[in-house]
Amino acid sequence: MSEFFTAAALVTTIGAGIRYATSYLYAAIGETFGQRSGVLNLGVDGIMLLGAFSAYYVALKTGDLWLALLMAAVVGLFMGLAMAFASVTLQAEQGISGIGFYLFGLGMSDLLFQKLVGTPLPISGFPEVHIPWLSDLPVVGELLFSHSLLVYGAFLLVPIGTYVLNHTTIGLKIRSAGENPAAVDTLGVSVARVRYGTVMFGSMLAGIGGAALTTELGIFQQNLTAGQGFIAVALVYFGAWRPVGVMYGALLYGLVTSIVSQLKTLEIIPRSVSDLASMLPALITILALVIAVQRERQPAALTKPYERGG
Amino acid sequence: MEGRKRSNLRLLSLAGGLFPVVAVVAALLVGAIMLLILGADPIEGFGAMIQGAFGGVRQLSDTAAKSVPLLLVGVGITIAFRANVINIGGEGQIIFGALFATGFALLFPSLPGWLLLPGVLIAGFVGGAFWGAIPGALKAYFNVNEILSTIMLNIVAVQVMNFLLQGPWMDPGEIERGSRIPQTTRLAQQADLPLLIKNSRLNIGLLIAVVAAVLVYIFLWRMTEGFRIRAVGFNPHASRYAGMHVQNRVVLALTLSGALCGLAGAILVFGSEAHRFVTDGSATGFTGSAGFNGIVAALFGGLHPLGTIPASFLFGALLVGANKLQRTVQVPGALIVALNGLIVVFVVSSAIWKRRLSQRIQLLASRADEPRNGP
Numbered sequence A: 001m002s003e004f005f006t007a008a009a010l011v012t013t014i015g016a017g018i019r020y021a022t023s024y025l026y027a028a029i030g031e032t033f034g035q036r037s038g039v040l041n042l043g044v045d046g047i048m049l050l051g052a053f054s055a056y057y058v059a060l061k062t063g064d065l066w067l068a069l070l071m072a073a074v075v076g077l078f079m080g081l082a083m084a085f086a087s088v089t090l091q092a093e094q095g096i097s098g099i100g101f102y103l104f105g106l107g108m109s110d111l112l113f114q115k116l117v118g119t120p121l122p123i124s125g126f127p128e129v130h131i132p133w134l135s136d137l138p139v140v141g142e143l144l145f146s147h148s149l150l151v152y153g154a155f156l157l158v159p160i161g162t163y164v165l166n167h168t169t170i171g172l173k174i175r176s177a178g179e180n181p182a183a184v185d186t187l188g189v190s191v192a193r194v195r196y197g198t199v200m201f202g203s204m205l206a207g208i209g210g211a212a213l214t215t216e217l218g219i220f221q222q223n224l225t226a227g228q229g230f231i232a233v234a235l236v237y238f239g240a241w242r243p244v245g246v247m248y249g250a251l252l253y254g255l256v257t258s259i260v261s262q263l264k265t266l267e268i269i270p271r272s273v274s275d276l277a278s279m280l281p282a283l284i285t286i287l288a289l290v291i292a293v294q295r296e297r298q299p300a301a302l303t304k305p306y307e308r309g310g
Numbered sequence B: 001m002e003g004r005k006r007s008n009l010r011l012l013s014l015a016g017g018l019f020p021v022v023a024v025v026a027a028l029l030v031g032a033i034m035l036l037i038l039g040a041d042p043i044e045g046f047g048a049m050i051q052g053a054f055g056g057v058r059q060l061s062d063t064a065a066k067s068v069p070l071l072l073v074g075v076g077i078t079i080a081f082r083a084n085v086i087n088i089g090g091e092g093q094i095i096f097g098a099l100f101a102t103g104f105a106l107l108f109p110s111l112p113g114w115l116l117l118p119g120v121l122i123a124g125f126v127g128g129a130f131w132g133a134i135p136g137a138l139k140a141y142f143n144v145n146e147i148l149s150t151i152m153l154n155i156v157a158v159q160v161m162n163f164l165l166q167g168p169w170m171d172p173g174e175i176e177r178g179s180r181i182p183q184t185t186r187l188a189q190q191a192d193l194p195l196l197i198k199n200s201r202l203n204i205g206l207l208i209a210v211v212a213a214v215l216v217y218i219f220l221w222r223m224t225e226g227f228r229i230r231a232v233g234f235n236p237h238a239s240r241y242a243g244m245h246v247q248n249r250v251v252l253a254l255t256l257s258g259a260l261c262g263l264a265g266a267i268l269v270f271g272s273e274a275h276r277f278v279t280d281g282s283a284t285g286f287t288g289s290a291g292f293n294g295i296v297a298a299l300f301g302g303l304h305p306l307g308t309i310p311a312s313f314l315f316g317a318l319l320v321g322a323n324k325l326q327r328t329v330q331v332p333g334a335l336i337v338a339l340n341g342l343i344v345v346f347v348v349s350s351a352i353w354k355r356r357l358s359q360r361i362q363l364l365a366s367r368a369d370e371p372r373n374g375p
Helices: A007-036 A044-062 A063-089 A095-118 A138-145 A149-167 A168-179 A181-186 A189-217 A228-238 A243-265 A271-280 A280-295 B001-010 B019-037 B044-056 B058-080 B090-107 B113-142 B148-167 B172-179 B207-220 B225-234 B236-241 B246-269 B283-285 B290-300 B305-329 B334-369
Strands: none
Touching: A007 A044, A007 A138, A007 A149, A007 A168, A007 A189, A007 A243, A007 B283, A044 A063, A044 A181, A044 A189, A044 A228, A044 B305, A063 A095, A063 A149, A063 A189, A063 B001, A063 B019, A063 B334, A095 A228, A095 B090, A149 A168, A149 A189, A149 A243, A149 B113, A168 A181, A168 A189, A168 B044, A181 A189, A181 B290, A189 A228, A228 A243, A228 A280, A228 B148, A228 B334, A243 A271, A243 A280, A243 B334, A271 B148, A280 B113, A280 B148, B001 B236, B019 B044, B019 B290, B019 B305, B019 B334, B044 B058, B058 B207, B058 B225, B058 B246, B058 B305, B090 B283, B090 B290, B113 B148, B113 B172, B113 B246, B148 B225, B148 B283, B148 B334, B207 B225, B225 B305, B236 B246, B246 B283, B246 B290, B290 B334
């Protein structure tokens, strides 16, 4: 146990935890916007997979990571458009249509990978960006200020998302569309346009989350996300529909993942026990859900399509 | 109140009608276009799939075997949907059924077959019921969204499975060889599910699944308790007013739903060719995504237990045919997973036209009933 508690090992573990949290954070912040406007996008995992594959493929072929990121964002945007069309325009049952989008993304990313790439070749990830002065601080420097731009971007989304949701007109429209769409409609704001916007924005972030995952790991494989997108959906509930709460949830998942893998590499705990430890975040999330529903209230119009005069 | 009522009809409007067939045809058309883009001849591709799924006794029995878990999961999902509960915890419930069944066989390896075989099936049923009852209770008594709790319980189930298969239950041979594949040892022979056709993969699981589907039909449409479940799904407020305990029905629906998934898990283990519990560390590695594909079958079967029988056979055929697709036109079988996803999206999206149609019919009917006060 003592090897684990050296300062260096702890810093490495927590640093890795922050990086692991990144892909969850992108997807979950995006999902927060959708849910605040009243749409539950359950297809996040599939969109992340498609985003991850497109980023991986572009990075493999061109070596241009920014182009890869852009590609993942565009693919996410288009998946968001399809999702919004199904759930807003066609008023599809969101709990089930999301599973359809998940299966589509799962199959499609696997199909394209097998057909276009075949053997998993490694790609290089985004370089770490050292911020002058801040990165040189002892401990904190390595912990918080020695990550890639993608990691900073994810955590920057938290204050930005909070500000947009709570202090801007757009945020007000989004929140109202999720609480009382009829009122929004009365004021001449299109509920459909707001929801299209949030779902597409959220899906774009899910695509970027997938890109963050594949560049962090440096590979792509079938079902790369292994359910991360579903966890991202749960994190929104965990965080009570607030970006800051969502961030705590993402950090919890990231840290548990890195601690477990660190304990495994140092052979402190046997492999099988680490599997048991890996289910802690899921159990904590269930517990958080139980507590959260007693305290918090979900957006009143969540999963309810809006129809004028309905 | 008004919104609540409408959302109930929303889920039920997925039941029945011609739209699922249209959705499958549309998805297959998209599949044909994708085959063209991938440089394969769609006619040759689909021909190979039909050949691979229906081409002979061997193919037909493979298809039937593949449809067994889909049927059980689909029928289970149907019970939940009829109570207006969305169960996407099929994967976890299959795994828990398999865990209980395997545990039973490991605990009593020397029981005679006539005791052990029913024993493992009942254990699977109980394991799935247990894993379905949890989200049921969480929803009924703590108001926790069942979509989220079932997703989380899927994750927990995978971890429990990996813990047992890489730890206490791991095949000692795997440890000796150092290959460390997460699997149990070959389970007691007398618990092997008897084959229906010699040298095939088709076992009595098929009969069990079909009987289960018929029993669930009788339960839901011919028995009081089943009627209550459907009533609660159709209108919880009216049901409560009529003196029904709505919460208990929600728990019962999810418990039964999970139980059937658990039964599928037991059949997956004891009807497999390896006769052991084996995974690759993911849920899909063991279930083959039956927990999700069962939803597709249930939707195509019109959320009716009997409709799910032919529906799961069709989707079993798609999955078996997918292997042939790879060999004949070099298109990975993952195409079928993507198409399954499209079918789900198309079915739930097309429900809007069905609702509009029934609204119009109701409107016309109410107009016809109105007394004519005209001049």
